[in-house]
Amino acid sequence: MTAPAVVVEDLHVAYGKTWALDGIDLDAAAGTTLGVLGHNGAGKTTLIRTLTTLVRPTIGRVEIGGLDVVADATEVRRRIGVTGQYAGLDEFLTARENLELIGRLTGLRRTARTRADALIDRLGLHEYATRRVGELSGGSRRRVDVAASLVGDPSVLFLDEPTTGLDPLARAGLWDVVDELTTAGATVVLTTQYLEEADRLADHIVVLSGGRVAARGTPAELKRIVGGKILHATISAHQFADLPFIPDADRVDGTRVRISVTVDDAPTAIALVAELHRGGIDVTDLDVTSPSLDDVFTHLAHTSGAHR
Template identity: 50%
Template sequence: MSGLVMPPVPQPGSGSGSGSGSGSGSGDLMIEADAVSKSYGTVHALNSVSVSARRGTVLALLGHNGAGKTTLVNILTTALPLSSGRASVAGYDVARDPFEIRRRIGLTGQFASVDGRLSGRDNLVLIARLLGAGRRAARSRADELLQLFELTTVADRRADGYSGGLRRRLDLAVSLVGGPQVIFLDEPTTGLDPSSRLKLWEIVEGLVRQGATVLLTTQYLEEADRLADTIAVLSAGRVVASGTPEELKATVGRRTVTLTLDGDDAPGRAGASLRGAGFAPVGGEEGTRSLVVPIDTTREIADVVRALDHAGVEATELTFGEPSLDDVYLTLAEQHARTPA
């Protein structure tokens, strides 16, 4: 081989907040699944699933074990043929151009796949050489990735001596050796401690700011909320909801006002007044002085306060809470459980 030309390694940042796709340039569609289905006899692992992601964004697939997340990843990475529908990655059809897709993607599975008998550096050099890089280029690429993932101090240790967090970082580094345009992360932080998980989040955010497109499967709601530009919620092989984190929260979740009240009889009087004003407060059990009031808009906070004034109750603390992805996921799970198959 003539040697692999590899792009510069993007540097990670420590930015936070939902959605890492601010670096999206042309808005090219880099991942597209259109009515994709996968069946094994009478078992439907995927049933007409449609998702998409543009360049420089993160698409999160959220769902329980068996929801179909990994099956979709396997189809998009050409490891598994689809039964019907159409899918493309980086502009190439998964059925017609699997080789072109494999040249342009990186994949990190649920479990670290590095060779534990080799050092971290040797794992990276080996993959670079297999991709066609010369000896010098392979070592240079390995050094860049070791620095990016803060693995330089353990670079020459056998990988089977790494902690879980270090092995996951090395696994992700291996998937980036060829400078992929699209990165598939299948539950990459499963089993990691909070510190290691946070480090991986920061690395992913840095990669996306440099233009990479990421498809992330996860069961961690906080992970999807922080990283994803768009989320598709899967259940039993179907997409049951999709949108930005904010759109999903606004559609399914409800805002709340939590009240801490002054006086032992205050919750009872406040609850009666709030119900009279059309609210459905929760709480106020014996021995507590707090109520949680679901609201639809922030304008209703003033109505809550007026109801308290009408009851002659003083609130020592008032806290406004936005809906969370936990609310969304639990609501969708309940709706799906009630829906006949």
């Protein structure tokens, strides 16, 4: 059986007397995407910095491709690619010049130009190749930044909130790149604030809270934490006290309240709607949905203090 591409066992990282990571265990197989989710301060960035050799573990073991990130840090850096939250490119160089420069810095020498051209072809960057990076839009810069992280043909690619600030079209383009990479056998570790992004890309997800793992599993498994179906409806605020159950609620305006309640299955949801009708509750904007990762986050925040 093939060994995992990423292995983290009992990882602790301390900043002074504060544990930024407090006993993390996870792994990721080759050719898969691992999503790392969590609210700000949950430990996502510290985890990525540790996995990419920038932060030394206080306690625990971290291996990338069978190599220890402390003992074999130099070799680990040769095998990984990293795209951070902000494009790390020289704004005065063209996209091609940036890629070629990175290639030379990583030891490609005479083949650096060939590698740059290959990535331009692979990621469809021809229209940006001869333009200075400083002249590009945010989405275009991000695509060039992803290309830069692929210059060394990494076996593991770390994407730390790579689509923050991108428009939907640019975000979808990066999703296609991730699909292509994992299909080719690379492993992707992705942190993101966009839950639909994790739902779309991740084979497995780890949710961090306070430096610990609050939940883990496939997107489908995490959704089952919440329940079978979620009923959403808008009702008159003065009828809220007449409800036969206690829902989650958010005030829409001075006269209306948006309510949500989790039930086991669709027939139960239908029966609940009928009960509201019999009780004379004025319901508008009614819908019944399967749980989303947003619902998982809300559930974890209420039950385990995930949002802190």
